[in-house]
Amino acid sequence: MSRTSRSVATALVVLILVAALGFVYASPYIALNRVKRAADARDAQTVNEYVDFPALRASLKDQVAALLTRRIDIQKSGNPLAIIGAMIGAALVGPLVDSYATPDGVAAILNGIPPRGDPGERPPPQANNGTSANPAASSSNAPSSGVATAQQPPREPPQTTAGYRDLNTFVVTYQHGAGDARYSAIFRRYGLVSWKLAAVDLNG
Template sequence: MIKKLLTGVVIAGVIGLVGFWAAAPVLTGQAIIRAAERGDEAALERLVDFPALRESMKGELNDLLVAEMRNDPRVVENNLGGLATMLGPMFISGAVDTVVTPQGVAAMVTTAKAPDADGAVPSEPVKGRDEPDLHKAWGYRSLDVFAVTLTDRDRPENNLALLLERRGLFTWRLAAVDLRTE
């Protein structure tokens, strides 16, 4: 009888640990959204890996800028287009360093809009007026990466995937974004 009870307790414990392990990124994603909505900078500081997020944003925005420049006939035909392509990443780097702050993250999370290729961050909606109706999709991309995809129901082009990365067994941090969520 004791052996069966002990086996049941061990099985329940393992199931509980696996359940918490699987739910941990969802809880972190919800905490990030709540902190952004409240403007809780201290909570965002704890939940976001800002150096990793800045590097991710620089890469994403550089890719967008290069793609835009390649598709713009004015840049392709212009002799200075190559110079703009070379200098663009410098400007993006500076802009990202400036805007990826707790306030900038809060603005991105509450509007589902990332900075433009020029680094301009969306403004936070005024409470009660023009607040976006956000659809949230949750899902693992791998065992160590979890995506919270935010989409403005009224403006589906406003979407942003927040990528949480595992930091230990149960700890997750916002460390990247994916601007190409379509």
């Protein structure tokens, strides 16, 4: 093999390696794009490929329970009726989790509409407003919760950031405004280039 041929072969191998590494690095962004599009379209079969529902359900249960516990602690010295309302909400954690561990719920989470722990809350049935699934773009003008906040005016789309937390964890963080609470959708690696939504962090 001539020197020129060896140089071409080496350059080709380097290009293939760089392309492969680029695809591996971009794989969670691709997964985010695909699962968001599928959830917005209520394509349950595709959503199932990109969501670890048992892990997401467990995470939602823990996060919502912790949210309600904090709410009860804050309201202990306040209005007794508010405390009763929070306790009723705690009893409804199961149904709330069940409603969010669905394509509708995934669409809401990925469109900046997380569960807030309100009694009777359900994800809005039409979370998508037709915007891009780009992780740097926002995706919803819908109300920020279900039944309990149905009369609230639409909020501005959230600011969204996405990136690796570590080699096997990819986090998408949403925040509607500088003074608003943040929350995160957490993707975990399942194989070399496969990623699934597996958890939420309602504390950002």
